[in-house]
Each structure stands twice: as structure tokens, then as C-alpha cells.
């Protein structure tokens with residue numbers, strides 16, 4: 158996976174690129190202390206090593222160099238009491254990109270190798286400090302944009318999901334052992350055993366099924382819900398887009414057909430992450446370019462998690478408005494009646510009747526009237542559900558493995574229909590057990606590791 162051996166000592170700037178109050182250089186591996194000795198000179202020299210877990214004041218200075226580069230603190234975590242279970246040294250100094258780059262260069266010149274992205278966590282996994290689910294959660298935590306995302310990720314770093322998987326595995330192993338013991342003691346009362354095993358398997362299958370079902374809610378929490386602004390041209394979609402983002406992002410004009418390509422921007426409402434999409438007005442389209450914009454807009458709206466239907470309430474409503482109001486019936490939606498600064502000429506009741514129960518608001522995107530209420534409605538309609546079930550936010554890899562486990566359990570339950578046959582049961586349960594092992598990384602192949610850690614590497 159990572160090109161070099163785990164016995165190399167790796168170095169990286171652990172703080173984000175750019176200027177900051179503090180920048181941290183981090184080393185992990187057997188030569189961490191030796192390398193740190195060459196680039197960091199303690200103010201009070203105290204022997205060849207560093208005290209464990211105690212800040213040491215000193216200067217960063219190249220070996221044999223006359224001038225110090227900066228001053229800072231060094232922290233030493235002796236193996237195995239460290240994140241990677243190797244010797245780790247962290248040097249905090251002023252967070253100038255020039256200082257950090259030079260400090261890293263000094264470390265490399267003293268024998269360290271540049272760490273690949275995710276390599277510290279990879280080592281933590283290799284050395285049994287984290288399982289694979291926890292390693293993935295570290296990545297999610299670092300990337301979280303909202304507090305609920307961060308909380309959900311941290312629960313997983315703590316081992317929330319891992320604990321469930323371990324328990325599931327223990328239960329399965331127990332059932333298998335029970336089933337196999339009936340092969341040795343076939344005189345036992347099989348009727349009781351069969352009913353009991355059936356009940357336990359069904360319970361486990363239901364629990365796994367529930368986790369799989371939460372994947373979708375978890376995906377939205379992790380990635381943010383996509384909300385499309387759908388409406389006829391010139392109703393004020395782009396004006397509303399800008400008003401919600403509080404930035405003049407999209408071009409607005411009195412001409413119809415202004416927006417052609419769709420725009421997508423991150424919008425955070427009360428701790429929930431959304432991706433707001435502005436697009437061409439859905440209608441006929443006069444030119445080929447407009448028609449292409451409309452086609453793309455429809456595709457975007459079709460794949461969105463929710464829709465904000467925008468209407469111009471200052472003009473009489475027509476057939477097209479009614480048709481639009483009935484579109485995407487399976488999606489959650491909000492009706493936004495725009496241009497409330499002008500006299501009402503729109504039949505809002507007729508539009509509302511097309512989709513009873515849909516939240517509706519009058520706003521003026523131009524003046525910014527009622528925008529807070531709109532944010533509230535966005536949060537209430539699309540955001541609130543995301544707070545539930547944060548204990549099991551799955552990624553795709555985890556979901557696929559859980560589906561395999563569910564299918565194995567289903568197959569095992571199926572074998573009971575034809576009477577209790579321990580060999581058949583065991584045969585159905587074995588792949589499920591293997592999938593459980595892959596989930597936590599107890600059983601891991603290069604392929605699995607590459608699929609997990611390459612995400613760290615790409616930094617996306």
C-alpha cells in the first residue's frame with residue numbers, strides 16, 4: 158500500500174498549509190528521537206533523550222547551523238503509548254509556511270522520509286491501535302464541516318460502530334459453535350435448538366438490516382443533502398441562490414434564460430450541510446443552449462435530495478406552474494413564492510393543492526425579506542432528520558459488507574425452513590463471518606487497504 162516499510166521514520170507537517178499561530182512537525186518511527194535531536198536543541202540540555210509526554214522548550218536548528226530557525230516546544234510519545242504505537246515526536250513552532258517547510262526539510266535531511274497522506278493513521282491501524290472502521294472515521298472527522306458530522310465521526314473513532322460489529326461477530330460465532338455441537342451430540346432436543354437458533358438469527362438479521370437502511374440518512378449527514386432550486390425562468394432562482402448564500406455568486410438579470418450551466422455551492426444552515434444548486438428555468442427553451450441547460454437542470458433536480466420550488470407570485474399562475482408543482486412527487490420539497498415586495502397576482506392555493514402538506518413561504522429574494530424563515534424551513538424539512546441515528550453512519554464500503562452479512566444471515570434463516578441442518582447453516586454463515594472480519598480489518602487484503610487509505614491520499 159504505502160511504498161516504503163513501516164520501519165522508516167516518517168515526517169509531515171501536521172497542521173494545514175498556510176500561516177497559523179502554531180505549526181506542528183510530526184515524526185513517527187524508530188528514529189524519531191534521533192532525528193529530533195539533530196533538528197531541535199533543548200534550552201536546557203538534559204541527556205540524550207527527551208522526557209516522555211512533557212513539553213520541552215528549545216530551538217529548531219539545522220545540525221551544525223549557526224542560526225536557529227525558530228523556537229518552540231517538543232513533545233515525545235514513547236512507543237507504544239502513542240497514536241501510531243511507534244515513537245512519535247511533535248515539534249510545535251510558529252506556523253509560518255517557510256518555517257514549516259524548512260523544518261520538514263531538516264527532518265528529511267536528518268533521515269526521515271516524507272509521510273504520505275494518511276500514513277500516520279495507516280500505521281495506527283497496522284499496529285492495532287485502531288481498526289479499519291475507526292481509521293475511516295478519523296478521516297471523516299478531519300473532513301467534517303458541521304458539528305453533527307464531527308460528532309457522528311467521533312462516536313465512530315471511539316469505537317461505536319466497531320463495538321457493534323465485534324458483538325455481532327461474537328453472536329455469530331456462538332451460533333455457529335452451537336450448531337456445530339449438534340453434529341457431535343445429535344441426540345439433543347433439536348426442536349428447541351432449531352427454534353432458538355432461528356430466533357437469534359432473525360434478530361441479528363433485523364439489526365443488520367436496520368444499519369443498512371440508515372446508510373442513506375448517514376450519507377446525507379456525511380456528504381450533505383443536495384437541494385435544487387427549480388422554477389420557471391425569471392422567477393428569481395438565482396437571486397434567491399445568492400440571498401441564501403449571502404454572496405453574489407450567480408448572475409441575475411431581467412432577461413429570461415440567464416442561467417444555463419448549473420451552479421453548486423455549499424450552504425450550512427444551523428449545523429446542517431447542504432449543496433444548493435441553481436440552474437436554468439424549467440420550461441421550453443428558445444435556443445439549443447437554453448434547451449441543453451434545461452435538460453441538465455432536470456437531471457440535477459432528478460438526482461437532488463430535496464427541491465425548492467420557486468414561483469414568481471407577482472405574475473398570474475399558469476398551467477406550467479401547476480405542472481411544476483406536481484413534479485418530483487417522491488422528493489421532499491418547499492414552495493417558495495418569490496417577489497413578495499410586489500402585488501400578489503398568483504394563485505398560490507391552486508399550486509399548493511398539487512402537493513398538500515408541503516411547507517410554503519412568501520419571500521422577497523431581492524430585498525432579503527423572510528429569508529430567516531426560509532432557512533428555518535430548509536432546516537426543518539431537509540435537515541432535522543439527519544440528527545437521528547448518528548451512531549451508525551456508514552460509508553459505501555461498510556454498507557456493502559453489511560449487505561453481504563445480511564444476505565448470509567438471510568440464507569442461514571432460509572436453511573431452517575427445511576429442518577435444522579447444522580452443516581448447511583455453517584456454510585451460509587461462513588461468508589458472513591468473513592465479511593465481518595473485512596469490515597473491521599481483522600482480515601485485510603491490499604485491495605481493501607488501498608480502497609480505504611487511497612481516500613486519505615487523494616485528500617478528497
Ligand SMILES: Nc1nc2c(ncn2[C@@H]2O[C@H](COP(=O)(O)OP(=O)(O)OP(=O)(O)O)[C@@H](O)[C@H]2O)c(=O)[nH]1
Pocket residue numbers: 388389390391392393394395396397408409410411412413414415416417436437438495496497498499520521522523524
Ligand atoms: N421585485 C422583485 N424582483 C425580483 C425578486 N427576485 C428576483 N427579482 C428579479 O427578477 C429578475 C430575474 O431574476 P433571476 O434571479 O435572474 O431569475 P432566475 O429565475 O434565475 O432566471 P433564469 O436564470 O433566467 O431562469 C431579475 O430582474 C431580478 O432582479 C424579488 O424578490 N422581487
Ligand SMILES: [Mg+2]
Pocket residue numbers: 394395396407408409415416436437
Ligand atoms: Mg438564473
